[in-house]
Amino acid sequence: MNTLAEENYLKSIYHLSLNSQSVSTNQLAALLNTKAASVTDMLKKLADKQLINYARYQGVSLSAAGEKIALQIVRKHRLWEYFLVEKLNFKWDEVHEMAEEMEHISSMELVNRLDKFMNFPKYDPHGDPIPDSDGNFKAHELKPIGTIEVGGSGIISGVRDHSAGFLQYLEKQQLTIGKKIKVTEINEYDNSMILQADDKKIHISREVANNLLIVI
């Protein structure tokens, strides 16, 4: 088995790999809130274990074995988040830290039974896809609302920023997963947008528009 630290590194490499081919030491240091030197040390260890592809100064990517482990951790994280929201009635901005601990509970049998208990959910409370026990999942075809033109519409299906602050803001504006919205106006000056949702008009900044994802 792998240590807590190793699991967190694999997970972080996985997340960063979604945006770029190869992940840098500094990117990892920033995400893991540690120093580049510490990252280098751990990368050597993970390379020895053949969980990553790593060459000095050249960045890092997950090996097949490493990705498999990372996907299991992501699966556990998202299933526990779903549990916390759907069964224990936490809000979507409250569950990340707890799931961060729970994702390291090792039993596969436990996570599979949890999955079944909740009827095999496909997406977590933030709209992120939940890998199945083989690590497979289907992501939504997501676009930031900011890329939509006036008249375009879609269903809110994910967020790019997972911070509690952003999630609380969305909740307050009633911009939550599943809501149908339509872009009715774009302000030329600051690129802010006005959305139609149910019978309300909601004004959002460009920054919010870039971090709120919809399926068309």
Add this chain to the structure above:
Amino acid sequence: MNTLAEENYLKSIYHLSLNSQSVSTNQLAALLNTKAASVTDMLKKLADKQLINYARYQGVSLSAAGEKIALQIVRKHRLWEYFLVEKLNFKWDEVHEMAEEMEHISSMELVNRLDKFMNFPKYDPHGDPIPDSDGNFKAHELKPIGTIEVGGSGIISGVRDHSAGFLQYLEKQQLTIGKKIKVTEINEYDNSMILQADDKKIHISREVANNLLIVI
């Protein structure tokens, strides 16, 4: 907050304190599967933190602060065991190791909501009492079946040995929590006992009788 190792020491001291006033270094080393020297090191650390009462060579006991923490860990362990058995359909002999990990999830709010979700259970799947959020609990008045005389009866309400092997044996004999039994015969030679349970006669050894607890 306390480290994983510290939590495990506090929990172990708590469990050993139930049988004896003061806990010895060797007892802890045996229970924690470590060496006496390691235990001494940790006891110094816990004493510095005022979580235990410790004087060299004199054994150790929990301080009020230490007991409070230990009870929270026990609470979490037992609530998660209950969850695993009642919600995820694990057997009572399968849940200990998982709960051993889950008991370290830190959020109090989480454990309190879990408690509510399951309707505030008072006993875990092995009959052990679950402390409430203040650390209070009421234990059953338990007696080993081995202390009962012929003609005596009671309800199976706990076990002294929590090992999977013992639990599996009991399951097979249908000697599970809640079952009403009566002692119908005691064999003079080996002190084994014959119990009446439902319409069956069940023959158990003295060893089993000493580890199976009933409420009269």
Add this chain to the structure above:
DNA sequence: TAATAAATTTAGACAAGTCTAAATTTTTAA
């Protein structure tokens, strides 16, 4: 109650994971 045994602690070492400071490599840009 003295000497032997058992229990416990101390001393010194080690692995994991982290850090700072210095050295090296890569990238950027003049």
Add this chain to the structure above:
DNA sequence: TTAAAAATTTAGACTTGTCTAAATTTATTA
């Protein structure tokens, strides 16, 4: 295309929790 900047790695140190071996204290018993 080379000098400066940025990124990364190495070297050496520190903390936590553990270990073995030796020393010390307590308990046992002859």
